[in-house]
Amino acid sequence: xxxxxxxxxxxxxxxxxxxxxxxxxxxxxxxxxxxxxxxxxxxxxxxxxxxxxxxxxxxxxxxxxxxxxxxxxxxxxxxxxxxxxxxxxxxxxxxxxxxxxxxxxxxxxxxxxxxxxxxxxxxxxxxxxxxxxxxxxxxxxxxxxxxxxxxxxxxxxxxxxxxxxxxxxxxxxxxxxxxxxxxxxxxxxxxxxxxxxxxxxxxxxxxxxxxxxxxxxxxxxxxxxxxxxxxxxxxxxxxxxxxxxxxxxxxxxxxxxxxxxxxxxxxxxxxxxxxxxxxxxxxxxxxxxxxxxxxxxxxxxxxxxxxxxxxxxxxxxxxxxxxxxxxxxxxxxxxxxxxxxxxxxxxxxxxxxxxxxxxxxxxxxxxxxxxxxxxxxxxxxxxxxxxxxxxxxxxxxxxxxxx
Amino acid sequence: xxxxxxxxxxxxxxxxxxxxxxxxxxxxxxxxxxxxxxxxxxxxxxxxxxxxxxxxxxxxxxxxxxxxxxxxxxxxxxxxxxxxxxxxxxxxxxxxxxxxxxxxxxxxxxxxxxxxxxxxxxxxxxxxxxxxxxxxxxxxxxxxxxxxxxxxxxxxxxxxxxxxxxxxxxxxxxxxxxxxxxxxxxxxxxxxxxxxxxxxxxxxxxxxxxxxxxxxxxxxxxxxxxxxxxxxxxxxxxxxxxxxxxxxxxxxxxxxxxxxxxxxxxxxxxxxxxxxxxxxxxxxxxxxxxxxxxxxxxxxxxxxxxxxxxxxxxxxxxxxxxxxxxxxxxxxxxxxxxxxxxxxxxxxxxxxxxxxxxxxxxxxxxx
Numbered sequence: 001x002x003x004x005x006x007x008x009x010x011x012x013x014x015x016x017x018x019x020x021x022x023x024x025x026x027x028x029x030x031x032x033x034x035x036x037x038x039x040x041x042x043x044x045x046x047x048x049x050x051x052x053x054x055x056x057x058x059x060x061x062x063x064x065x066x067x068x069x070x071x072x073x074x075x076x077x078x079x080x081x082x083x084x085x086x087x088x089x090x091x092x093x094x095x096x097x098x099x100x101x102x103x104x105x106x107x108x109x110x111x112x113x114x115x116x117x118x119x120x121x122x123x124x125x126x127x128x129x130x131x132x133x134x135x136x137x138x139x140x141x142x143x144x145x146x147x148x149x150x151x152x153x154x155x156x157x158x159x160x161x162x163x164x165x166x167x168x169x170x171x172x173x174x175x176x177x178x179x180x181x182x183x184x185x186x187x188x189x190x191x192x193x194x195x196x197x198x199x200x201x202x203x204x205x206x207x208x209x210x211x212x213x214x215x216x217x218x219x220x221x222x223x224x225x226x227x228x229x230x231x232x233x234x235x236x237x238x239x240x241x242x243x244x245x246x247x248x249x250x251x252x253x254x255x256x257x258x259x260x261x262x263x264x265x266x267x268x269x270x271x272x273x274x275x276x277x278x279x280x281x282x283x284x285x286x287x288x289x290x291x292x293x294x295x296x297x298x299x300x301x302x303x304x305x306x307x308x309x310x311x312x313x314x315x316x317x318x319x320x321x322x323x324x325x326x327x328x329x330x331x332x333x334x335x336x337x338x339x340x341x342x343x344x345x346x347x348x349x350x351x352x353x354x355x356x357x358x359x360x361x362x363x364x365x366x367x368x369x370x371x372x373x374x375x376x377x378x379x380x381x382x383x384x385x386x387x388x389x390x391x392x393x394x395x396x397x398x399x400x401x402x403x
Numbered sequence: 404x405x406x407x408x409x410x411x412x413x414x415x416x417x418x419x420x421x422x423x424x425x426x427x428x429x430x431x432x433x434x435x436x437x438x439x440x441x442x443x444x445x446x447x448x449x450x451x452x453x454x455x456x457x458x459x460x461x462x463x464x465x466x467x468x469x470x471x472x473x474x475x476x477x478x479x480x481x482x483x484x485x486x487x488x489x490x491x492x493x494x495x496x497x498x499x500x501x502x503x504x505x506x507x508x509x510x511x512x513x514x515x516x517x518x519x520x521x522x523x524x525x526x527x528x529x530x531x532x533x534x535x536x537x538x539x540x541x542x543x544x545x546x547x548x549x550x551x552x553x554x555x556x557x558x559x560x561x562x563x564x565x566x567x568x569x570x571x572x573x574x575x576x577x578x579x580x581x582x583x584x585x586x587x588x589x590x591x592x593x594x595x596x597x598x599x600x601x602x603x604x605x606x607x608x609x610x611x612x613x614x615x616x617x618x619x620x621x622x623x624x625x626x627x628x629x630x631x632x633x634x635x636x637x638x639x640x641x642x643x644x645x646x647x648x649x650x651x652x653x654x655x656x657x658x659x660x661x662x663x664x665x666x667x668x669x670x671x672x673x674x675x676x677x678x679x680x681x682x683x684x685x686x687x688x689x690x691x692x693x694x695x696x697x698x699x700x701x702x703x704x705x706x707x708x709x710x711x712x713x714x715x716x717x718x719x720x721x722x723x724x725x726x727x728x729x730x731x732x733x734x735x736x737x738x739x740x741x742x743x744x745x746x747x748x749x750x751x752x753x754x755x756x757x758x759x760x761x762x763x764x765x766x767x768x769x770x
Binding site: 042043044106107109114115118119121122125126130133134136137138139142143146152153154155156157158159160161167171174175177178180194195198199200201202203254255256257258259260261262269270273388389390391392 | 494499500501506507509510511513514515517518519521522523526527528529530531532533535536537539540542543544545546547548549550551552553554556557560563564567568570571573588591592595596645646647714760761
């Protein structure tokens with residue numbers, strides 16, 4: 001697997017922007033997307049903050065020319081918006097011109113509708129509108145996005161909790177490197193649901209003041225929602241089409257922590273292995289990584305274990321790093337792609353977006369995240385981490401195009 | 404990219420049939436009057452800590468069992484690992500609906516108790532990657548760990564991932580599995596959607612039943628894939644391809660011919676074609692058309708009368724195909740039509756589609 005894989009398009013919709021331009025503007029002005037819950041009724045409203053996409057499902061339907069359709073989930077609609085932007089930004093007019101795949105990632109699938117269905121179904125098994133449950137499975141949003149974009153060659157879905165969409169980047173890259181695809185639209189989509197909100201709440205890892213990644217007094221994560229996609233193309237297609245290259249996917253690694261179903265090992269074994277594998281594949285030395293977009297959820301457990309793994313890998317020369325979850329919230333299955341898109345923006349604009357809500361360094365660590373918008377440094381290689389339940393740890397190296 | 408051969412060296416399965424017995428190969432198939440089949444579950448306490456058995460959903464337990472059977476089967480076939488056991492380099496699973504029992508449990512308590520007094524266990528186990536994560540945890544396997552969740556091609560995607568990486572030299576082996584569980588609620592909902600036959604039928608006779616729909620099923624089936632051939636290797640896993648509903652029969656034929664041509668084969672070379680026939684006449688027409696146009700000289704077989712219909716049913720078919728090749732015999736219960744088995748079973752093709760939406764070909768060869 002020696003062929004190179006290039007990023008030629010990006011698209012995003014998240015709490016800080018409905019597209020790439022808006023997202024970049026919020027990042028540069030340090031504007032967080034975290035606020036009160038408005039999307040659904042819950043007893044947690046006004047108590048637990050979240051990072052919602054600032055569009056109602058109705059306006060998402062309109063924005064995707066689906067007004068009036070009743071069979072689309074919020075997850076799928078978010079996916080359509082971001083994937084369409086990615087394909088447009090890659091300058092693709094004929095999706096069928098090359099063998100193209102869609103590798104999507106999601107954790108909630110159509111749960112935003114299933115939980116409505118279930119409430120009626122529980123009261124009477126004959127009740128509940130079937131149109132609210134038929135889109136429950138994770139493959140639904142993927143096929144909706146595929147059909148929206150006209151992708152037919154290969155379509156699949158990955159779900160590895162919070163590392164899902166880095167794995168989509170990885171699998172898409174492998175299919176391109178082995179010549180099974182010429183290009184792949186890769187990414188993830190997840191919408192906020194009562195199910196995930198309550199689920200994370202039972203684990204007592206939702207910060208009532210909004211997340212404070214890598215802060216000594218951090219008290220948990222903030223759930224977000226969104227979708228992000230990248231268009232990956234083979235070296236051959238890029239040359240043939242004289243494509244503008246945004247960045248290169250130069251390496252990636254996947255490892256399992258094999259420690260606990262939800263908690264990370266104290267020393268971050270899986271995190272260390274995933275980062276090491278990614279660096280080895282990209283043939284980048286630790287001192288050549290200019291910035292790490294950390295997983296940095298803001299939970300006690302993640303940030304400590306990730307921080308220790310980073311210190312172990314980089315020694316006393318830890319690169320500049322920040323978590324961008326203070327802007328977007330933790331978008332779960334979409335987070336890896338959201339942060340890969342932010343990493344491409346970091347390379348394109350040669351600017352590091354700071355960690356929001358950071359006040360006090362963690363006592364166990366010697367390192368602290370970037371706190372101000374940082375320009376005038378050379379950013380060639382970025383490491384982006386995504387870790388999840390099930391011990392699923394993944395990391396990707398995104399590199400400036402050297403040609 | 405098919406220069407490095409990949410072999411199936413271990414199998415492990417939990418199914419509605421008596422498939423746990425290595426010595427008998429579907430000799431006494433079970434049939435019952437029903438519209439859904441549930442797995443014959445093994446005694447879990449031999450390999451799962453008892454406190455975990457109580458908390459785990461069935462899909463997790465069935466998958467752990469199938470993966471254990473698979474790895475010990477692979478260890479039997481590999482002299483050096485029989486004492487130490489095999490820890491695979493990668494664990495790659497596919498599931499259509501994931502841990503639906505835990506998902507339902509959490510949803511139910513969330514709704515019934517108005518978001519109060521919730522406990523985390525069923526939420527934790529509801530994530531789709533729980534199966535692969537738990538297997539890794541029990542094996543202390545730090546390697547590549549992946550879960551595909553794409554409807555009727557979840558298992559195929561997992562095999563494609565494994566084949567891609569083994570052929571590229573990134574991995575030398577992988578544990579690959581497909582699993583789905585049937586719950587009372589998911590069955591009730593899919594019944595309302597018209598998926599299943601309204602009146603119960605003898606499961607072995609579903610192909611002749613004229614009612615709409617099929618029978619529901621479930622199962623967990625794992626393979627140990629490796630680039631090393633052993634004396635007891637089951638089969639070579641030659642290729643897998645998955646695609647969305649073809650626009651026409653000729654597009655389907657085109658896909659078949661192109662797929663086989665990659666390996667220098669034509670339909671006539673196939674010794675046995677295993678089809679996903681499920682007794683829903685609309686769905687089955689797709690297979691019947693292909694039998695007529697391309698497999699007139701090939702022995703056909705079916706399997707969903709044994710395991711029912713579910714998103715990862717093709718993992719049962721892959722188990723079947725691998726056993727057929729190693730034993731060079733086709734159990735009577737899977738054969739249909741009048742043709743006799745050929746003298747040698749060299750190339751076995753599986754063609755399955757899920758609700759005519761996700762289609763896939765899986766090709767296994769004699770090693």
